[in-house]
Amino acid sequence: MPNATYITLIILLPLAGFLMLGIFGRKYFKNTSGMIGTTLLFVSTLLALYTAYGYFFEYGKVDGIYQKLVPLKYTWLQFSPGVSIDMGIIIDPISVMMLVVVSFISLMVHIYSLGYMKGDERFPTYYAFLGLFTFSMLGLVISSNIFQIYIFWELVGVSSFLLIGYYYDKPSAVAACKKAFIVTRFADVGFLIGILILSFYSGTLDFNTLIATLTSPESNEYKNAVAVSFLGVSALTWGLVLVFIGGAGKSAMFPLHIWLPDAMEGPTPVSALIHAATMVVAGVFLVARLFPVFAISAPDALSLVGYVGAISALIAAVIACTQTDIKRVLAYSTMSQIGYMMFALGVSKYGGEEGLGYTASMFHLFTHAMFKALLFLGAGAVIHYIHSNEMKDMGGLRKYLPVTHITFLIACLAIAGVPPFAGFFSKEEILLAAFQHNPIIYWIALITSGLTAFYMFRLYFSIFWNKEADQHDAHKSEGGFAMMMPLVLLAIGAAAAGFIPFGHFVSSDGTRLETELHLQFSIAPVALGLAGILIAMWMYKKESTKPDTVAASLSGIYNAAYHKFYIDDIYLFITKKALFNLIGRPAAWIDKNIVDGLVNATGNSTRDISETIKGFQSGKVQQYAIYFLVGIIGLALLFIYFWK
C-alpha cells in the first residue's frame, strides 16, 4: 500500500502555490512568483513520477492484475449509511498515468511561461491561476468518489474560465470565457443529474462500490436500475448518458464543442495546458473511470460515446482544414483527437483482448498530451515572434525559429501518425480496435487520420515554408532557454512515447495486454497520412494560388467548413431568437411586472401608510399630551365597563 502523505502532497503543493501567490503574490513575489510556482510543481512532478514508479513496478500488482488502491479516504459529508461524499485518493493505472501527464505537462507549461509571460503585468496572478488549475486537475484524476470528482470538475471549469479570461481587457476574451463557462456548466447539469441517478440506484457515491454494484447482474441495485425505464431506456443507461453529456461538454464533443475554439483567447501556454493536454481530456477520463459500468451494463450508452466521438473527430478535422488562425486549427485538431479517444472507448469491450480500445484510448490520451502540448507551445513561440495568430502573416520562419521548427515538425509527424513517432502507435491501436468492433467508425477514423495529416502539414508548411519571411523581426530571438527547454523535452516525449508498452500497464481490467503491430493493417492509415502530407506539401510549400483554386472548386463544403458548419449560428439562433424570445422575454416580463410589482407594492403601501400617519409625530408637547389623555380615558373606560 502506498503512503498517502506524499500522494496528498502532489495535489496540495500546487494549491499552496495558488494560495501563496494569489494572496501575497502581487505584494511580495512580483518577480519571483514564476520560480515559486515552478519549483512547487517540480516537486509535485517528482512525487508523481515516484508514485507511478512505485505503483507500476512495486506494489500495484497483485496476481498479475493492477489493483484499485484507496490509500486515503476521509468521510466529508455523510448523507445516510453508505452514501457519503468522501475526500479520497484512488490509485489505479489511469489515475497514476494522469497524475504523471498532468503534472509533467503543467511543469512544462510553467517553465515555458517563465519566458512567454515575462514582463506581464499580472504575472503572479497568472501563476496563481495555473496553480489552481493544476491542483483541481490533479484532484480530479485521483478522486475516489463521484461527487468529489464533480467538485474538482467544477474547480477545473472555474480555473479554465479564469485563464481564458486572463486578458480581461480584451472583449473577445471576456466573451470567450463566459461562453466556455456557460457551455460547460450547461453540460455539467447533465453530469450532476447523472450522478444523482447513478448514486440513487447504486446507493453509494464511492467509485469502487458503485462500479461493483452496477456491474454485477445479481445485485438488487443493478436489477432496480435496469428495471426502471424512461422513454424506453433504462435508468442506468440514462444515468450514464447524462454523465457522458457532462464529459462531452468538458471534452468539447459535438455538439457541445463550440466553446473550445473561442477558448484560444487565453494565453497560449494556457491553451497548451488546459485546452489541449489536460482539462479537455477530463471527459475521456470520466468515461474511462466508469468504463466497467458502461461496457458491462449499458452497451447502448457506450456506443453513443463511440458515435459522438467519431462524428466529432470527423467534423473537427474537416473544419480544421479551413481555419486560418493557427490556434484555432490546433483547437479543432484537439477536438478531433479527443473524438478519437472517445470512440476508442466506445468501440471497446471490457476485459482481455476485447478491451484494446480502452488501452488505445488511454495511450492516445498520453501521447496526445505530449505532442499537442508541444504543438501549442510551438505555436506560442511562433506567435511570440510574429505577434499574430493568422497564417497569412507567417511563412518562411524555419530560418528564424530553428528549434521551434524541428520540434513542431516532430509533433506534426506524431499527430499525423507517421512511424515511429508516438501518435503512430496509439492511433494504430485505436484503428485496430475500431476495425475489430465497428466498421463504420473505422472508416470515419481512417478518413479523419488522412485529414489530420493534411491540416497539420498545411499548418506546418504555412508557418515554416510558403513565402519568404519579412526581415522586420530579424533582430528578435527565438525566446530564451525557458521557452526552448519544454519544447525539446516534449519533442523527445512526442518522438519516443510510442515505444512504451502501454498495454502492460493500462488495460480495462488491470491485466497485462499484449499489443502488437500488424504491418499489413498499418499500410492503409500510414499511406493515407503520407498522402495527406504530400497534398499539403503540394499546396502550401510554395506560395501559390493552388489553395484558393482547391477551395473554389469545393466552394460549398469549403464555405460550410469555414463557417464551422454553422453550428455557432445555430446556437445563436436557438439562444438569441428562440430561447430569448420564448422564455427570456416572458420571464423578464413576469420578473418586471409580477415579482418586482409585489416588492414595489409592499414598499409603496408602507410608504403611503407612513405618509398618512406621520402627522401624529408632530413634535408638539401638548398634542402628545392629548393622545396620552385619550389613551388614559380609553383605558379607564375599558377598566370600568369591560374589565369586570
Place this chain on the structure above:
Amino acid sequence: MIEPGLIYHMLFISATLFFIGVYGFFTRRNLVTMLMSVELILNSVNLNFIAFNKYLWYDKLDGLFFTIFIIAIAAAEAAVAIAIIINLYRSHQSIDVEKAEEMKF
C-alpha cells in the same frame, strides 16, 4: 367620625382642580404655566387620597403616605422641570412650547 356625605364635597373640589389643571395644561403655551397646571393635577390627586383615606379607611395611613410621596416627587419633578425650562430658554430664547417642535417626523 365625620359625616360621610362630606366626601362628595371634597371629591367635587378635587375633580374641579383636576380639570382646571388639564385645561390649563392643554391651553397654555407657557411652559411655567403648564408646570403649574401639572401641580394642580397632582394636588387634586392628593386631595382624593386624603379624602378616601379619611372617610373609608380612617384607621389606616396608606393614603397619607401616598400623599407625602407625591408631594416629594412633585418637588423633585418641579426641579427637573425648571431645569428643562431653563435649557429650553437658553436654546430657543423662549419658553413657548409651540416654538420648540423640531423633534418631529
